[in-house]
Amino acid sequence: MSIVNDIRTAFSRRDNALNQLLLINVLVFVFLVLVKAVLWLSGFQPYFANVLRQFVLPSDLPALLRHPWTLLTYAFTHEGFFHIFFNLLNLYWFGALVREYLGDRRLVSLYILGALVGGVVFVLAFNLLPVLRPAVGTPLLGASAGVTAIVMAAATLLPEYTFSLFLIGPVRIKYIAAFVILISVIAINQGNPGGGIAHIGGALLGFLFIRQLQAGRDLGRPVLAIGDWVGNLVSGRPNLRVSHRSRPAEAPTATRKTAPIKPEQEEIDGILDKISRSGYESLSKEEKQKLFKASQK
Structure with missing residues (x-):
């Protein structure tokens, strides 16, 4: 059917x-x-x-x-x-x-x-x-x-x-x-x-x-x-195991960035101005995500 x-x-x-x-x-x-x-x-x-x-x-x-x-x-x-x-x-x-x-x-x-x-x-x-x-x-x-x-x-x-x-x-x-x-x-x-x-x-x-x-x-x-x-379990897919080979320790200066990149303040100001002019509904999905990331500061 x-x-x-x-x-x-x-x-x-x-x-x-x-x-x-x-x-x-x-x-x-x-x-x-x-x-x-x-x-x-x-x-x-x-x-x-x-x-x-x-x-x-x-x-x-x-x-x-x-x-x-x-x-x-x-x-x-x-x-x-x-x-x-x-x-x-x-x-x-x-x-x-x-x-x-x-x-x-x-x-x-x-x-x-x-x-x-x-x-x-x-x-x-x-x-x-x-x-x-x-x-x-x-x-x-x-x-x-x-x-x-x-x-x-x-x-x-x-x-x-x-x-x-x-x-x-x-x-x-x-x-x-x-x-x-x-x-x-x-x-x-x-x-x-x-x-x-x-x-x-x-x-x-x-x-x-x-x-x-x-x-x-x-x-x-x-x-x-x-x-x-x-x-x-229901689909029968096995859990994947990921093994990592040992690697030399990285230098202290080579610090990795794990946190998401925060949008610049100018972008946020522009997004807020857009909300004041046209409302939240006018924002694109990317702009909404940037605004949410900025709220985490």
Whole structure:
């Protein structure tokens, strides 16, 4: 079938991380919808809870120990149409911005780390906070923690970047991120404390990810290393070992430059002037990269 070929092609490309994240969420959603429909038609609808339990993140520790994979699978699991629609819409908007500026691999790192941190904060809150302990057993599902990490990362990286919102007009994403955090705080005491807490955990990760990246530390390296290992294991590609022959020590004066070359201040001033005249969207990809390197000083 052409649909199967299209899906296979989407996952075979290495420069397609955003579409792959979107597609995984859609595929899991469609799978659960089909399973629920089949069970309902066959008269076994109560068994759907057992199926869903394999995907959602439980808040009680014994259940989590029996289903440890749910610490990640919950972030690709949705039940309602509008739940997945708005999550994927935000993922598409803000993910495209992060992907353009930081690349596919860091986009995936942000999503995964945001989901993991949001899930851990969710479990800890329900087991440590007395006010939430009576609700232990409440599950968590949805991409919101990972998406919120990407939203906060984009706002931390490019706070003055502007989105044109329907019926509102141009809004800088730092205000969009602040609104997302406000909604998450409101959700804590308005019937969805688990979701709000997970969102805040994801937001904190997104902020720290960019701040550490600007300081020269990539928090996503462990995620990428594990992903590469799993990818090699699945594809059957062996890990390459590189051996180096011993060489005479180099003279102290022959110091190698390992740090990326910083753009000249004149170039940065020109880029900032261009932003003030035409907006951030007018910058080329090379200019955006130079501006990011300059922010690491």
